[in-house]
Amino acid sequence: MEHFTLLIGIVIVTALVFDFTNGFHDTANAMATTISTGAMKPKAAVTMSAILNLVGAFLSIEVATTISKGIIDETAGIQPEVIFAGLVGAILWNLLTWLGGIPSSSSMALIGGLIGATVASVGIGAVDGDAVLSKILIPAFVAPVVAGLAAFLATKLTYRAARNADPEKTSRGYRTGQITSAALVSLAHGTNDAQKTMGVMTLALISGGVIAGDADPPLWVIASAGIAIALGTYLGGWRIIRTMGRGLTDIHPPQGFAAQTSSAVTILASSHLGFSLSTTQVCSGSVMGSGYGRKGGVVRWNTAYRMFAAWGLTIPAAGLVAALAALLAVQGDWGVTVVAVLFVAASGAIWAASRRTVVDHTNVNDDEPGTSAEPGDRESGDGDSGVMTAAVQAVSPPPAGAQRGDSPSDDDPNAAERRTPSAV
Numbered sequence: 001m002e003h004f005t006l007l008i009g010i011v012i013v014t015a016l017v018f019d020f021t022n023g024f025h026d027t028a029n030a031m032a033t034t035i036s037t038g039a040m041k042p043k044a045a046v047t048m049s050a051i052l053n054l055v056g057a058f059l060s061i062e063v064a065t066t067i068s069k070g071i072i073d074e075t076a077g078i079q080p081e082v083i084f085a086g087l088v089g090a091i092l093w094n095l096l097t098w099l100g101g102i103p104s105s106s107s108m109a110l111i112g113g114l115i116g117a118t119v120a121s122v123g124i125g126a127v128d129g130d131a132v133l134s135k136i137l138i139p140a141f142v143a144p145v146v147a148g149l150a151a152f153l154a155t156k157l158t159y160r161a162a163r164n165a166d167p168e169k170t171s172r173g174y175r176t177g178q179i180t181s182a183a184l185v186s187l188a189h190g191t192n193d194a195q196k197t198m199g200v201m202t203l204a205l206i207s208g209g210v211i212a213g214d215a216d217p218p219l220w221v222i223a224s225a226g227i228a229i230a231l232g233t234y235l236g237g238w239r240i241i242r243t244m245g246r247g248l249t250d251i252h253p254p255q256g257f258a259a260q261t262s263s264a265v266t267i268l269a270s271s272h273l274g275f276s277l278s279t280t281q282v283c284s285g286s287v288m289g290s291g292y293g294r295k296g297g298v299v300r301w302n303t304a305y306r307m308f309a310a311w312g313l314t315i316p317a318a319g320l321v322a323a324l325a326a327l328l329a330v331q332g333d334w335g336v337t338v339v340a341v342l343f344v345a346a347s348g349a350i351w352a353a354s355r356r357t358v359v360d361h362t363n364v365n366d367d368e369p370g371t372s373a374e375p376g377d378r379e380s381g382d383g384d385s386g387v388m389t390a391a392v393q394a395v396s397p398p399p400a401g402a403q404r405g406d407s408p409s410d411d412d413p414n415a416a417e418r419r420t421p422s423a424v
Contacts (some may be wrong), residue, residue, distance in 0.1 A: 007336070011080045011204040014087045016228040019197035021094040022106040023053065023232020026193060028244040029103075029263070029283040030185040033256035035364060036245030039175035040182070042238075042361035048179075049186040050234035056190020057198075057226030071111065071136070072118055072203065073126045081329040081336055082121045083204045088343045089113035089322025093314060095350045101239035101247075101359070103307055105278035108314040110196055111136055116319025117326035139270060140278055144285030147266040151286040154258035155293025162254065174253035181260035186233075188267035189279050190226065197225040238359040244284065246365065247303040249291030258293065259286035281311065 031045040040048070072078055090106070090113035097104040111132070118126050162170045198217040201224075205211045211218065217225075245251060251259070263286045267279055284307060291299040325343075328335040 005208075007080045007084075008204055008208040008210065010336070010340070011084045011087070012201055014084055014091070015197050015200045015204065016224060018087050018091050018094070018106075018110065018200070019194065019225050019228035020232040021091055021098070022110075022193055022197070023050075023229040024235045024237040025094050025098055025104075025106050025232075025240060026189060026279055027233045027235075027237045028241040029279045030182050030189055030260070032241045032244030032283075033251045033259055033287065034178050034182040035241060036251045037175065037178065037253045037256050039178040039253065039256065042241075042364055045182070046234055046361075048183060049189075050230040052183055052186035053190040053194060053233050054226045054230040056187040056192075057194035057222060057229065059187075059191045071128055071131050072114060073128065078118060078122060078126065078203070078207045079330070080204050080208050082117045082326050083114070083200060083207065084336065085121075085325035085329045085339060086110070086113035086115075086117035086322045087200065088325045088339060089116055089318040089320070092321055092343070092346055092350075093318040095347060097310055097314075098237055098239060099350050099354050100310075101243045102310045103240050103244055103280045103284050104310040104314050105140070105280045106193065107196060107278045107280075108136075108140060108311070109318040110200065112315035112318035113322035114200070115315070116322035119319075120323035120326040121330050140281060143266055143270060143278070144281040146285075147262050147282045148285035148289030150262035150266070151255075151259045151289035152293040154262055155255050155290045158254045158258050159294060171253050174257045177257040178253060178260060181257055181264060184264035185260050185267065185279075185283070188264045190229065192267055192270065193279055194225050194229045197228065198222055201225065238361060238364045239354075242359055242364050242366070243303065243307075244287060247300060248284065248287050248307075249299050251287065251290065252294060255290035255294055259283070259290040262286045262289070278311075 027046055027049060030049045031040070031042075034040050035042050035045050087110075090109040093104070093109040093112075094106055115127055115132070158174075198221050201221045202211070202215070202217045205218075205221075206215070249255075260283075263279070263283045266282050266286075270282075288299045288304065325339045329339050
């Protein structure tokens with residue numbers, strides 16, 4: 001019993017580590033456009049986002065219930081070590097995509113990890129395919145499209161409504177609106193993403209017989225998950241913030257306001273329905289929609305193609321790593337130990353690689369390396385693009401001419417200043 005209790009403790013701690021990585025991985029969802037347009041200073045932005053993520057964690061448990069009861073059959077013999085293996089796959093994918101500055105989905109990484117570990121240890125029958133399709137995969141495809149269309153229309157309407165107004169005054173007003181909408185996105189993120197970790201922790205407690213199979217997440221689970229994601233958010237995933245704020249399109253205050261408002265409405269509606277969607281995909285769709293909503297605006301498809309490829313790889317990649325980890329972990333104490341050692345070593349190697357080129361609050365608004373390249377040129381994969389970007393490029397190279405319009409917009413007064421990325 002002592003061993004079993006210790007194992008559950010390891011799973012809980014690993015789940016909180018995932019929650020922490022989810023926080024810094026997804027900070028960009030709420031704050032990238034706010035930071036990019038100068039509406040808030042970087043540190044103030046991530047502090048506000050962290051607080052509101054914590055508050056949002058207490059507002060609902062619908063998504064947590066989807067994760068703990070709706071995807072994996074907890075009566076099929078799922079053991080804590082299997083959940084541990086699923087979390088390892090999800091965390092490593094989060095770290096790899098963070099290294100490459102690619103806005104991928106922590107939600108899909110978690111789902112992929114849990115499914116991969118479950119299939120490897122128990123079998124495909126323990127996965128509720130209908131729930132995965134209706135509650136996860138369909139919302140994952142539909143939500144970013146809906147958010148993108150909403151942001152496109154909102155941006156069009158915003159510019160039309162303010163076409164005769166004083167640009168300086170409206171710019172100040174939109175920056176204020178951005179802060180409000182960014183706060184709403186942060187709150188929405190807490191109601192959706194923090195709950196995924198709550199669901200995993202609850203599933204671990206159910207599998208270990210600590211709580212009943214129909215139990216809701218205990219209060220201490222809700223509180224610890226909220227604190228973990230808030231701490232991760234406060235640290236700021238600066239690499240991904242740079243990609244979202246500078247790499248997809250040049251964001252002006254009206255676009256930022258429209259994008260964030262569209263994202264918040266989509267996420268809150270999905271949380272209410274219990275859909276475990278990706279806030280990253282929703283916010284990325286909104287940013288791209290707002291890019292086309294402004295006259296003369298562009299979307300840098302070289303960055304978008306890499307992002308789309310990462311989205312497609314997320315579930316199978318996290319699932320494969322988790323399946324391999326599960327095959328080891330179910331062997332007993334030595335298997336769990338080996339998985340833990342390899343996990344720590346891999347995480348340390350990724351962290352060490354990130355120190356070669358540092359991105360933080362002091363240079364987050366510099367252009368992404370390669371975004372000012374000539375049309376038709378491929379990004380080299382150097383600098384912040386890192387190992388992960390180069391790998392994704394190899395999987396999904398952009399077509400010739402896809403970068404046309406990559407240079408900063410001519411109507412951006414700071415465009416010339418940003419054409420040459422600063423040394424990091």
